[in-house]
Amino acid sequence: MSFGGPQWPQQPQQPNGQQRESWQQQPDPFPGAQAPQTPDWGALADASAARSRRKRWLTIGGGALATLAVGAIVATAVVSSGGTDDEAGKNGSPTPTGSAAPSGSPTPGPAFSSVAPPPPPNPRDFISSEAKDKAPLSAEGLFPGKKLTMSGREYKKGATSSTTNCASVTTGALGGVLKRNGCDRVIRATYVKDGVAITVGVAVFSTEAEALKAKNQAAGGIAPLAGAGVGDFCRATVCLRRANSIGRYAYFTQAGFTDGRKVTKADKPIFQASDDVNSFAFNQIYARGRAQASAAAGAPGE
Incomplete structure (x- = not known):
């Protein structure tokens, strides 16, 4: 960068940042003239x-x-x-997921009823009173098929029977107990396995209270039912008798050896067979209630 007037040589900057000035005498280019002023x-x-x-x-x-x-x-x-994205959405392009709905058309939220739904029907209600227990009842319906299987143990079904003369299919005092408590009907079936025979008799009453009394007062037993390949058993010998009830049904079993031997507490096959047939009878009666409860739950207006 230059300034007006003659050019003057400049000394380089020293490392310490200060300048040192040095002058050399030059011939006077203008004799007699006033020398130019030294720059500041x-x-x-x-x-x-x-x-x-x-x-x-x-x-x-x-x-x-x-x-x-x-x-x-x-x-x-x-x-x-x-x-641009907003305009694209307005022109019909897909709206990004999670975008707010346009004002004026709010998205409806889920609706919940303030009325609790009714509880499902209880199967036991249908087998506790003849007023609700309207399904058909028969020996084949209660004891279907030609055999029953419990936990892998298979029993062949023998003869079956059904009668409204409850006392006629009993032994000992059981007939009087059934009659006194209003027994309407007794359905029997016999099962056999490995020389052990069991007859189960289901006594039908009008109410649960009647069936419960009959179970608690039980004495004597259900008469053994022979036939359909099963000979007489539990005649003039000792057999295992049991009584149970569920709803308006009381059920009784009598189990013994087909060869007439007496039953003792050590005869595990007898007790196992009695347990299996009693469980089967319970399951069949309860299944009857469950089927009617299911039908009622699906019926219009229920």
């Missing part, structure tokens, strides 16, 4: 330093402005992009 080197140095500072601040300021300009461009691009 200090002032020139201060001016140069000020210009450098201004240039540096301008450079920094320009960088900041450039950064702000880039930020503004990016923000504009983001806003423009958002506007």
Whole structure:
């Protein structure tokens, strides 16, 4: 950079930042004329330093402005992009998942009834009173098929019978107990396995209370039912008798050996056979209640 007037050589800056001035006598180019004034080197140095500072601040300021300009461009691009997506949605393009529904058409929430649903019918209710226990009842319906299987143990079915003369199919005092408590009917079936025979008799009453009394007062037993390949058993010998009830049904079993042997507490096959047939009778009666409860639950208006 030059200033008006003659050019003057400048000394290089020393490492310590100070300048050293050195002068050499030159011939007078203008004899008789007034010598030119010596430049103010200090002032020139201060001016140069000020210009450098201004240039540096301008450079920094320009960088900041450039950064702000880039930020503004990016923000504009983001806003423009958002506007494009909104316009695309308005023009029928798929709306991104999770976007809010347009105002004026709120999305309906789930509706819950304040009324608790009625409890499902209890199967036991249908087998506890003849007023609700309307399903057909027969020996084949209560003891279906030609055999029963419990936990892998298979029993062959023998003869079956059904009678309204309850006392006629009993032994000992059981006939009087059934009659006294209003027995309506007795259905019997016999099962046999490995020399052990069991007759089960299901006595039907009008109410649960009658059946429960008959079970608790039981004495004597159900008469063994021979036939269909099963000979007489439990005649003039000792057999295992049991009495149970569920709902309006009392059921009685008599189990013994087909060869007429007496039953003792050590005869596990007798007890196992009695347990299996008693469980089968219970399951069949309860299944009757469950079927009627299921039908009632699916009926219109229930």
